[in-house]
Amino acid sequence: MRRATITTTHGDDAAERVAAALAPDNTAEMxxxxxxxxxxxxVEREETSGLRSTVDDYVVNCRVADRLGGDGSTDSTNDTQDTDTNT
Structure with a gap:
């Protein structure tokens, strides 16, 4: 059995929100x-390759959860566009 433990810290009491956002993607091995x-x-997996894949997916999902307001703030990237209809 292969095992990895990932620890991430989140400011402003965001850990609960990040964990809740990650929960739907957790597998039985997590x-x-x-x-x-x-x-x-x-994460526990039988094969190293499976462990690597699961950890990789988890890290990507964790970054997304954190960036999309896991810390209660907004992302610094503004994905909206202002449209001036008066021109």
Whole structure:
């Protein structure tokens, strides 16, 4: 059995929100818990390649959850466009 533990910290009491956003993507081989301002996830897989894939997917999902307001703030990237209809 192969195992990896990923710990990420999130400011402004965001750990609960980030963990909740990640929960739908967790597999049976994953266990996620919140410890203060940290989200701690342990992944266990039989094969190293499976562990690597699962951890890679998790890290991408965690970054997205954090960037999309996991910390209660807005992302610094503005994806909306202002349209001036008076021209």
């Amino acid at each position: 266990a996620t818990r919140v410890e203060g301002d940290a989200v701690v996830t342990t």
